[in-house]
Amino acid sequence: MKTQFPDNFVFSQSNLQTYLNCRYKFYLRYIQKITWPAQVTVDDLRFEEDRNTGIRFHQLLHQYFIGFKPELLIQIAENDPDNRISTWFQTFLASQYAQLQGKLESEKTITTCINDRNFIVKYDLLQFKDGQYTIYDWKTSNKVPNREKLMDSIQTRLYPVVLSEAYQNDQPINFIIWEIIAPNAPIVFSFLQQEIVNNARYIKELTDEILFLDNRDFFKTSNTRQCKICEYRSYCNRGTMPATFEELDENGLNEIEDYWITNGYDANLV
Numbered sequence: 001m002k003t004q005f006p007d008n009f010v011f012s013q014s015n016l017q018t019y020l021n022c023r024y025k026f027y028l029r030y031i032q033k034i035t036w037p038a039q040v041t042v043d044d045l046r047f048e049e050d051r052n053t054g055i056r057f058h059q060l061l062h063q064y065f066i067g068f069k070p071e072l073l074i075q076i077a078e079n080d081p082d083n084r085i086s087t088w089f090q091t092f093l094a095s096q097y098a099q100l101q102g103k104l105e106s107e108k109t110i111t112t113c114i115n116d117r118n119f120i121v122k123y124d125l126l127q128f129k130d131g132q133y134t135i136y137d138w139k140t141s142n143k144v145p146n147r148e149k150l151m152d153s154i155q156t157r158l159y160p161v162v163l164s165e166a167y168q169n170d171q172p173i174n175f176i177i178w179e180i181i182a183p184n185a186p187i188v189f190s191f192l193q194q195e196i197v198n199n200a201r202y203i204k205e206l207t208d209e210i211l212f213l214d215n216r217d218f219f220k221t222s223n224t225r226q227c228k229i230c231e232y233r234s235y236c237n238r239g240t241m242p243a244t245f246e247e248l249d250e251n252g253l254n255e256i257e258d259y260w261i262t263n264g265y266d267a268n269l270v
Contacts, residue, residue, distance in 0.1 A: 003031060003215050010111070010118045011207055017154045019210055021226060026210075027218035028232050053082045054140035057180070058107075058124065060089055061138060064098070065106035065125060088140070088180050095183055097136065102129025112166040114200065117207045121162045133167070134174040135159055144182045151189065157199040160191045165200070 009030075019026040028034045060073055070093065077089040092098055105126040112119055125136040137155070139145075150156050160173040170193055177187040191199075220236050221227070227238040 003027075003211075003213055003218070005031065005211060008118060010120050012120050013155045013158055016158065016203075016206065019206075020154065022221035022223075022230070023213075023218040024220040024236065025230060025232050027215070028235060031218075034232070034235070049082075050140070050142070053080075053084060056080060056082075057085055057088050057140055058138060060085070061092065061124070062106045064092075065104050091180060091183050095178075097178060100125075100127055102127050110162055110166045112162055114161070114165050115204050115207075117204075117211075119158070119162050121159055123159065123163075126163070132171050132174070133163060133169060134176060135163065137175070137177045139177060139179045141179060141181065144179050144185075145177075145187075147187055150177060150187060156189060158203060160196050161200045161203055164193075164196050 015026065015030050018029060060077060064070065064073055073089065074086075074093075077086040080086065105128075106124070108123045108126045110121050110123070123135055124138045127134040127136065137159075156175060160175060163169065163173060172193065173191045173196065175189040175191065177189075179185075179187070220238075224238065227233045227236065230238075
């Protein structure tokens with residue numbers, strides 16, 4: 001039976017990445033709307049604390065770019081219960097990104113329709129300077145992500161496509177990912193128009209695939225390692241106990257960080 005999607009379903013980085021990770025998880029979360037049935041790991045509190053700290057750091061940067069006085073923000077950072085915030089903010093102030101010029105739009109949400117599909121994206125910062133857009137994404141990961149993995153990620157593919165479509169932009173788009181643990185080594189992508197067109201084609205094929213699946217085609221992932229850190233694992237008879245920190249390898253840690261960033265509470269904030 002063909003899947004009945006909610007009216008005006010909106011695609012995002014979060015739900016598209018969920019689909020690629022596990023079709024069945026996508027089905028439970030976004031079609032059946034089953035919410036939060038289990039812990040992700042036994043160390044949930046640790047990862048939630050990291051996530052919340054990252055959100056507060058993003059809020060500081062947002063306040064900086066909309067004109068709050070740096071002295072006030074320094075004081076807020078110094079009074080934060082997590083002392084990493086103060087260190088991170090001082091690192092930001094010493095970086096080139098505290099001196100950006102041009103038109104700057106912080107925490108910018110864009111919704112647009114592409115090929116009769118609705119999309120929503122939230123950008124940490126958009127810069128328009130000398131006729132060209134640059135996307136900035138601030139990350140507070142515990143490990144520096146792999147460049148090749150980022151290049152193939154939904155976020156890196158989708159963000160320039162939505163920006164190009166919404167703003168009818170035909171110029172190259174830069175995408176800069178700044179990791180706070182590697183402030184002097186930003187990950188920089190520059191997308192020419194043809195690359196954006198190619199990614200738009202990929203996104204169309206992916207959303208076509210999702211929308212035309214039958215219910216039975218939302219099958220479970222074959223990558224059972226992901227099941228240990230999936231809050232829906234009990235629905236699949238793939239275990240009821242969450243993974244311990246010691247059981248996770250580097251990929252598992254990165255997947256949990258991705259979860260808190262893009263899937264936790266269905267937020268798309270970080």
